[in-house]
Structure formats: C-alpha cells, structure tokens
Amino acid sequence: MKLITLLFSLSALCWVPVVTAKVPNAVGDYKLDCNETFSCPASLMPRVAFWIEVFSRWDTNTAIFHDKNNPHRVFSTVKRKEGCRRSRKGDSIDRERKRLKKTLSSLATKLKGKRNLTRTEESLRSLFQDAPISSISQASENIRCQSGNRNRMRTALSQFMTYQPVILDALHGQSLTPELQYLPFVESAFDPKALSHVGAAGLWQIMPSTGRTLGLTVNSRVDERYDPRAATYAAAKYFRNSVDNLSETAFENGFTVVNKDLNPFVITSYNYGVRGMERAIKQVGLDYEKLLKEYRSPSFQTAVKNFYASFLAARHVAKNSNRFFGEIKPDNSVSLHSYNTIALKRATSIKRLSKQTNVSIERLKIFNPALNKVVWKHKALVPKGFKLKLPFTEEGWTTKMASVYSLPAEKEEPGFVWHKVRRGQTACGIAEKYRASCRALRRLNGLNRKATIYVGKRIKVPTRTAGISVAKSKATDRAPAIIPNLQSTSSAPPKTVSMTRYRVKPGDSACSIARNFDMKCNELLAINGLTRQSVIRVGQRLSVSASNSWHTVRRGQSACQIAESYRVKCSLLLDANRLRRSDTIQVGQRLRVPTQRY
Secondary structure (H helix, E strand, O other): OOOOOEEEEHHHOEEEEOOEEOOOOOOOOOOOOOOOOOOOOHHHHHHHHHHHHHHHOOOOOEEEEEEOOOOOOEEEEEEOOOOOOOOOOOOHHHHHHHHHHHHHHHHHHHHHOOOOOOHHHHHHHOOOOOOOHHHHHHHHOOEEEEEOOHHHHHHHHHHHHHHHHHHHHHHHHOOOOHHHHHHHHHHOOOOOOOEOOOOOEOOOOEOHHHHHHOOOOEOOOEEHHHOHHHHHHHHHHHHHHHHHHHHHHHHHOOOOOOHHHHHHHHHHHHHHOHHHHHHHHHHHOOOHHHHHHHOOOOOOOHHHHHHHHHHHHHHHHHHOHHHHHOOOOOOOOOOOOOEEEEEOOOOEOHHHHHHHHOOOHHHHHHHOOOEOHHHHOOOOOEOOOOEEEEEOOOOOOHHHHHHHHHOOOEEEEEEEEEEEOOOOOOHHHHHHHOOOOHHHHHHHHOOOOOOOOOOOOEEEEEEEEEEEEEOOOOOOOOOOOOOOOOOOOOOOOOOOOOEEEEEOOOOOOHHHHHHHOOOOHHHHHHHOOOOOOOOOOOOOEEEEEOOOOEEEOOOOOOHHHHHHHOOOOHHHHHHHOOOOOOOOOOOOOEEEOOOOOO
C-alpha cells in the first residue's frame, strides 16, 4: 500500500488532507430480509452490498471510485471535503480517475502479454476473478465516482422517527406496503428542504410538473413539495397510481402479477417514470434481472439501474441501524406540530399575520414550510385561499383573524430584476425564463418591436413582487364637482389638519416617502413646494401628512369650496388629490388637504 498523500493549501494558510487508498476496498456480503413484498435477485446482491457500504461505511467526504456497471468493484477511495461533488480538471478527483484508467489499461495489456504485475495491479486483478480480460479494459472506460453517505444516513435515521407516523398513515390510506417508508433515505436523506440540481424538491424529491399532477400547489409563492405532510400524501398517491398502472400493463401483456416481482418496477418507476416502466414491462416482462441485463433505452442509465439496489440497501441499513450506528436518538429539533388550519379570505402579508396573531415569523415559518422565500422576504403576499397553519389552540383563531381582515387590504407592488444578456438570448426568451410578459419587458427597457438586445447588456425584467403596500380604495360612483345641497345641512367647521415633519434618509426619494406615509407623490410634492425635477437631500425635512389630514366630502360641497374652508389654494388641493377642475368628486370621498395656507 502506498503512503498517504497530503496536499497543502498555502493560500488559505491551512492544510487540507487528501488521503488516497491506492488498493481496492473489498465490499462485504450481507444477508437481506427478502420476502413476498420485495424480491432480492441473486445477481443484484453485489450491487446492493456496495450501496449498503455507501450508506454505512463511507462518509460524505469520501470519494469512492468504482466500476459503474459492477459497483461492487471498488478501485480506490479519496478523502476530499466535497466528496465527488464540484470536481474540476486537474483536481484530486480528476487525477485519481486518470491514474485508475492508466493502471487498469496497463493491467489488461500485461495480462494479454502474460507479463508480471505490480502489487497494485495484482490487487485490482483480484476484483475481476474469473472475468475475461476484456472486462478490465471496459472497466477502465467505466470509472465512476460516488460520494459516501454515512453521516447523512445517521442524521436521516434520527429524522425518520419524526416523519414515520405520517408516512405510514399515508401509505395505509392508499393500501400500500409500509416498506415504501424507507425510500426517502435514498431520495433526500429525510431532508424536507432538499433540492436537486434538476429541480426535484422536498422529502420525496418531487418534480414541479409531477407535484401539480398529484394535486400539490407549486408556484412562485407556494410550493407544497416542501411541506413534509402534503408531499408524503402526494407520494403515496403516486405509488398507488404506479401499482395500478404497472399491474394492468403486466396483466394485459400476459404476465402473472405477483407483489415481489412487481414492486421492484414500482420502486424504479419513482426514478424512471411510470410510462418508462410500462415500456420496460412490455419488452422484458416482470423480470427485474432481465431488465438490468437486456433493457435498452437512452434514459435507462446508471442512476436508474442503481435505484432499486440503493432502496434495498437503505432499507437494510435502516432496519439494522443499531448494528451499523449503535443507538439512534430522535432529532428533537424536527417535529410535526399540532396546528389549526385557516383558509385565508384574502391575500395578506406574513408580517401582518405575525403581528395580528402574535405568532413570530420564525414560528410561522416552521408551521408553513410550503411558503416560498418571496413571501418571507415581504416581497409577495400569502395568497387568498392558502391554508395557513397556526399553533393549535382550543379556542381557535377566529377573533384574531377577524382583526386581520378588518385592516385595509394589501397589494403587491410591481417591480423588476436585472438580467445580464448572454449569447443566444432574445428579449422574449428572457421574459419567458422569468415568466414575465415580453411586451412589458420591451416597454420597461424602451425597446421597439424588434427588441434588439446585445450580449453583456443589463436589462430590466418586470416582476410582480417588488414589495407590498396598502391598497387604496377607488371611487366608483361619480358626482358633479358642485353637488347640489338637497338637504339643509349645518356647515360644520373643518377639522384641524395635522402634519408632521420627516427627515430624509439615504436611499429615500420623494415618492417612496409618500408611499410610506400613505400619501400620493404629487401631494407630497405640492405641500412641500416641490416638482418632479426637484432634488431632495439627506437630512432635509419634509412635511408629511398625519392620520387626520383628510376631509370627507359632504353633500353640496365642491373641491374649491373645501379648499377655501381650509384656507388652502384650490390648485394645491387639486394637485394633492390628482384632480382637475373639471373632475367630479362624490359624497363620502376622502380628500387630502395640503398644509400650505394663503
């Protein structure tokens, strides 16, 4: 055995060990619990043994080099913080792959010429035993790197205890075998926040389109794939559909349907798809060994072939966790809480819900994992109809939710994000990527109908989630500017208008300050003697209206009469309310009254 190699990272002023085992790592033999539910084909056992050791022997900072067609042939291991992940040309993973390829090729050549072997080559030769020399040459082209999973498996076992009751209930509700409860060990290691590089998410690693098909809400604001409870019942529905469809396909093609023969196909369908397995059954029948040996399809590759074997391995390790890990204690930081469910009657911000219910945002996040980041960052509202979960109370949340609905409605402010144009992109293609309107993108960037854009240029992409504000009520019925006095009404003196002063802060604009005080931008400009071209400075004090700077229009009043009663110029009052002299006002309409007097 060669000595341990240590690589030093001087730039980081620390050393990073890379321990390479230059000799093969023998994979053990394991006796599995095979029954009438799941078959354990003899030819599959070496592959299962490899995955048992991935889950129980090697941790995530171990890169395991093996033959992808015969995973039990483990050539070497390399200690690396990222395991096999984020490998690049010239790094330890790349170097070890090249070394193994060269060594295996040399081994095959020497065997053909009946030449003497080195100690390393002798060790590698022992992996092939009675296999032909050609299999060694093939193995040199089929070197695969797999990261270990021992530490993730240990964590997953402690979290499994939390989710197990819900999983068993969902499987029982669909009349499915409880053995399916072990699949999340393979899919997500029981991490409900897991997200794969292809977009599969949550405990059961469900793809967006599949989630919608199964009845989950998956959009920019809500993604129920991240809700362990909702995702589990959706996964059970998937398995029920898979069992029914694959059984029917097998029966129609003249095959006897037996659980232990069917279930390997059901498990594999979770990775390969039900339709893919239906095609496979038509071609090879319910013979899983034959499937691995004979079935050919461009998408039926290593990950699919390993899926059932890795499931059997995870199931074996989970059932014998004491043997592999000793006593596992439940993770008390993870729990499925008791809760009350409230269907929101209107879209509401998470900040308002937190304030009115007196439940912290951190707790709301625990109870509502389906809400996306855009909601927690206060860029979008919790949508109407969303089933909000709140900590369980006997009295419920009717009173506190009534206080939420009594407040003015909120709305999402439109905005934009920046995008740097890359080669081959078009304006409408970029808009489609962000699910935005191409027409709105052209308008926002001042582009013509050709929408010519250039590589490297930064353009604005419209969004609907720039922030949240309180919606303003709109007048619906119009009355003449001068409303006839049909009833004798006493002329009550106008209320005193209350104003306050605001000191301009860095990043403020006149219109953003106006929004913060529930004012119209023109009104703030008018009462401070400013125009749209005026520049405001940090530290400058501006007059802003307080809560009672309003006048409610009464019958018989006109805009200019109201202005006169407050000793305000009529033009200022019209500007503050975005009115023209020809515009009408209605009884009950609320007008802002500027403070500037004559």
